[in-house]
Structures are given as structure tokens and as C-alpha cells.
Amino acid sequence: MKINGNEIRPGNVIEHNGGLWAAVKTAHVKPGKGGAFAQVELKNLIDGTKLNERFRASETVERVRLEQKDYQFLYAEGEMLVFMDTETYEQLELQKDFVGERAAFLQDGMMVTVESHEDKPIGIKLPDQVVLAIVEADPVVKGQTAASSYKPAVMENGMRVMVPPFIETGERILVDTNEITYLRRAD
Incomplete structure (x- = not known):
């Protein structure tokens, strides 16, 4: 057009x-x-x-109008990520590099939107927020002021994120997948 x-x-x-x-x-x-x-x-x-x-x-x-289609994430196999069209059950394989560092947020059964042009995938949209567990969080340093007291933590997917001092190992948090930042505790 x-x-x-x-x-x-x-x-x-x-x-x-x-x-x-x-x-x-x-x-x-x-x-x-x-x-x-x-x-x-x-x-x-x-x-x-x-x-x-x-x-x-x-x-x-x-x-150009891009075609958008919903896919379900199935599993990762080496450097490939496997998705399934929930209507036709056809599988789509994409390189991990195609998704980038945000591939770490993919979880079994997660729905994503793949944008394609002339049947060639050119983009992928993940959910804006995901819930992940903290597997490692530094202890709180006493005497730190509340203004700048965020501390580093490692999530179950291996990525690092800065969290408030009250977040401890084992807690589940809501993370922004675009900015890779802590949003709040998960319910």
C-alpha cells in the first residue's frame, strides 16, 4: 500500500x-x-x-503490513527454539540469536507473537511481564539508606536484576521483559 x-x-x-x-x-x-x-x-x-x-x-x-501469528513456546534444543502454531500444530524453529537475550524469559507453554513478512519471521513479541523466582540474592547491607538500596539478585533463568532489599532468595517477582527490570513481588 x-x-x-x-x-x-x-x-x-x-x-x-x-x-x-x-x-x-x-x-x-x-x-x-x-x-x-x-x-x-x-x-x-x-x-x-x-x-x-x-x-x-x-x-x-x-x-508494509506484517502478518502476526500467535505461537506457543515448546522447548529449546541447542541453539534452536521450537514454537508451535496452536491452530495448525505446525512447528516453527528459530535461532536463539533471533530472540536475543530475552530468550532467557521463555517458559514452557508461553504464548508469543511472531511477526513475519512473506512467510519469513522478522520479529517476535514476548509477554511484557513474567514471573520468576530469585535463586540468589545478596544480603542487605546495614546502614544503607532506603533511597539507593537496591541489591543485585539472580533469577531462575540465570539473568541478573536489581531488587529492593526486602526481596530474598526463593521469592517470586514480576519482571519487565523489555527493560529487564524488577516491577514488584508476584502474588
Whole structure:
């Protein structure tokens, strides 16, 4: 679907210079001389590189619609992660590198959304929050003020996170999978 350069909005995926790019930020500029344009910060969906580009209102770009499909995480086998389409029971294998460090948050049976373009996976969305147990937490240092008294802890998936001093080994916490930060105690 073709759209004008000044219609690009954050979150849009466009085809540009032979690649797929997501618009991260857009700013509309109307200089004193010349025509108005949209200054767009783009992020490559395949390799993650960034690019700043100007699009005039008279230019057209190809807007791409990504297919989104829900998959259930089954298991990890070596460097591969195996997911299952819950409707057709077809399995999809993705490299651990494709998911990145957030692969550590995958749990058996977890539902994820895989974004694809022309049947080629290009992105994956995990749940924003997961519950994990703390397997190792440093003891509280007496006399520390409450303002900066977060301490390091290791979660059951092996990742480190900073937690408040009242969190102890064995407790379950809610973690933000995007920022990899402690949110609160799990119920």
C-alpha cells in the first residue's frame, strides 16, 4: 500500500532502499524556504541499524503490513527454539540469536507473537511481564539508606536484576521483559 512521505507515523513499517524499516520517530518540518518534509528515524527490522531520512509530501513509500501469528513456546534444543502454531500444530524453529537475550524469559507453554513478512519471521513479541523466582540474592547491607538500596539478585533463568532489599532468595517477582527490570513481588 503506497502512502505519502508526510503520512509516515511511528510504528509504521515501510519498504525503503530494498529493506524493511520501522519508523521509530517522526517530526514534521516546515523550513522558511522550500517545501515541508517529514524527518523520520528508521530502524532496520532485519539487522537493527538506524537511519535518519527525509521524506517530502510528494514522495510515496510502500507501507508494509506484517502478518502476526500467535505461537506457543515448546522447548529449546541447542541453539534452536521450537514454537508451535496452536491452530495448525505446525512447528516453527528459530535461532536463539533471533530472540536475543530475552530468550532467557521463555517458559514452557508461553504464548508469543511472531511477526513475519512473506512467510519469513522478522520479529517476535514476548509477554511484557513474567514471573520468576530469585535463586540468589545478596544480603542487605546495614546502614544503607532506603533511597539507593537496591541489591543485585539472580533469577531462575540465570539473568541478573536489581531488587529492593526486602526481596530474598526463593521469592517470586514480576519482571519487565523489555527493560529487564524488577516491577514488584508476584502474588
